[in-house]
Amino acid sequence: MKGYLILENGHTFSGEMIGAVQQGYGEVVFHTGMTGYQEILTDPSYANQIVVMTYPLIGNYGINGTDFEAKRPWLTGFVTSQACTKPSHDQQEKTLHSYLEEQGIVGLTGVDTRSLVRMIRQHGSLKGYIIRATEAELLQGTLAFPDLPRDLVKKVTTTGIYQHTATGDHHVVLLDFGAKANIANSLAAHGCRVTVVPATTSVEIIRALQPDGIMLSNGPGDPQENRDLLPVIRELAQEFPVFGICLGHQLIALAYGAQTHKLKFGHRGSNHPVKDLLTGRVHITSQNHGYTVDDASLPSVLQVTHVNVNDGTVEGVRHRALPVFSVQYHPEAAPGPEDARALFEQFTALMLERKGQSLAYAT
Numbered sequence: 001m002k003g004y005l006i007l008e009n010g011h012t013f014s015g016e017m018i019g020a021v022q023q024g025y026g027e028v029v030f031h032t033g034m035t036g037y038q039e040i041l042t043d044p045s046y047a048n049q050i051v052v053m054t055y056p057l058i059g060n061y062g063i064n065g066t067d068f069e070a071k072r073p074w075l076t077g078f079v080t081s082q083a084c085t086k087p088s089h090d091q092q093e094k095t096l097h098s099y100l101e102e103q104g105i106v107g108l109t110g111v112d113t114r115s116l117v118r119m120i121r122q123h124g125s126l127k128g129y130i131i132r133a134t135e136a137e138l139l140q141g142t143l144a145f146p147d148l149p150r151d152l153v154k155k156v157t158t159t160g161i162y163q164h165t166a167t168g169d170h171h172v173v174l175l176d177f178g179a180k181a182n183i184a185n186s187l188a189a190h191g192c193r194v195t196v197v198p199a200t201t202s203v204e205i206i207r208a209l210q211p212d213g214i215m216l217s218n219g220p221g222d223p224q225e226n227r228d229l230l231p232v233i234r235e236l237a238q239e240f241p242v243f244g245i246c247l248g249h250q251l252i253a254l255a256y257g258a259q260t261h262k263l264k265f266g267h268r269g270s271n272h273p274v275k276d277l278l279t280g281r282v283h284i285t286s287q288n289h290g291y292t293v294d295d296a297s298l299p300s301v302l303q304v305t306h307v308n309v310n311d312g313t314v315e316g317v318r319h320r321a322l323p324v325f326s327v328q329y330h331p332e333a334a335p336g337p338e339d340a341r342a343l344f345e346q347f348t349a350l351m352l353e354r355k356g357q358s359l360a361y362a363t
C-alpha cells in the first residue's frame with residue numbers, strides 16, 4: 001500500500017506502508033547506525049518521534065526475544081530505504097514488519113532516505129506525518145502540524161517501584177525517566193542490586209530504600225519540562241553518589257543552574273567520537289539526543305569532563321565537590337560500542353568510597 005511522509009515544510013516523500021496501517025505523527029529524526037534497530041524501536045527516548053534510518057537495509061536480522069530496551073515502542077513511526085522481508089538470524093523470532101504491526105506502529109519503506117536526511121540536516125528537525133496515500137489525497141492542504149505533546153517522562157516512567165535485580169554489592173536506585181533496559185542490565189553486570197522507581201518518587205521514599213547510589217536515566221522530550229524534578233536531584237546529590245545518562249545528565253546540569261538548548265537535528269548514531277578531557281582519550285559512543293547542555297551556562301561547581309569531537313558540545317560533567325557525574329551519551333551502548341563501560345566502574349568506585357572502602361574516580 002502506497003504511503004507518504006508529509007513534512008511541515010511542505011515536502012512529501014513517498015514509499016510503501018509497513019507495520020500497522022495507520023497515521024503516525026511526530027518529530028522526524030534520523031539515526032545513522034548500521035544495526036541496532038530493535039533497540040532503537042524500543043528506546044523510550046524516541047517517544048513521539050518518527051525515526052528515519054540512514055543505513056539503507058534494515059530488518060535483515062529480524063527481531064529477537066531479548067534485545068528490547070522496553071516492553072513496547074514509544075516512537076510514532078519508522079522510515080527505511082529498504083525493509084528486509086526475509087531476515088536471517090538464529091535468534092530471529094519475527095520480521096520487522098510483523099513486529100511493527102503487532103505493536104501498532106506505522107512504518108514506511110522504499111523512501112529516498114538520503115534526500116530526506118539531507119533536508120533534515122538543512123532545515124533542522126521537522127514535524128511530519130506518515131499517512132496512506134489515499135488518505136493524504138483526501139486531506140490535501142488541510143493537514144495541521146500541531147506542537148507535540150509535552151511531559152513525556154511522566155508518560156513513559158514506571159507506575160510502581162520494582163526490583164530489577166535482587167542481589168548485588170551496591171544498591172542502586174534507578175530513577176526511571178524512560179530508562180533503557182540496558183542501564184539496569186549494565187548496573188547488574190557491575191555487581192549492583194537495582195531498584196527502579198518512578199520519576200516523581202520523593203527523596204523520603206528513595207532514602208527509605210537505603211541506596212548506595214542513584215542512577216538518573218535517559219528519557220524523552222525537552223529536559224526543561226522536568227523542572228519539578230530538580231530539587232529532588234539536588235537533595236539526593238548531597239547524600240549519595242549520582243550517575244546521570246543522557247536526560248539524567250541534562251537534569252544534573254539544570255539542577256545546578258545550567259541551561260539546555262535544542263540542537264539543529266540532534267545526535268543519533270553509534271559512532272560519535274567523544275573526548276574524555278581527564279584522560280585525553282577519545283571514545284566511540286552511542287548517542288540519541290536532541291538537546292544539549294550549554295557550555296557557557298555551566299556553573300563553576302560543574303566541570304566539563306567530555307566533549308563531542310564533531311561539534312564541540314558538552315558530553316559529560318562532574319561536580320567539583322560531590323560524587324556526582326554524568327554523560328550525554330550512552331555508556332550502556334545497545335546499540336553501539338562498549339568503549340564507555342568503564343563509567344559504570346567509576347560509579348561503583350564512588351559507592352565503595354561512600355562506604356569508606358576505596359578511592360573514587362578510578363581511571
Ligand SMILES: NC(=O)CC[C@H](N)C(=O)O
Nearest residue numbers: 218219221246247290291
Ligand atoms: N536519550 C535521552 O535521554 C535523550 C534526552 C533528551 N530527551 C534529548 O533528546 O536530548
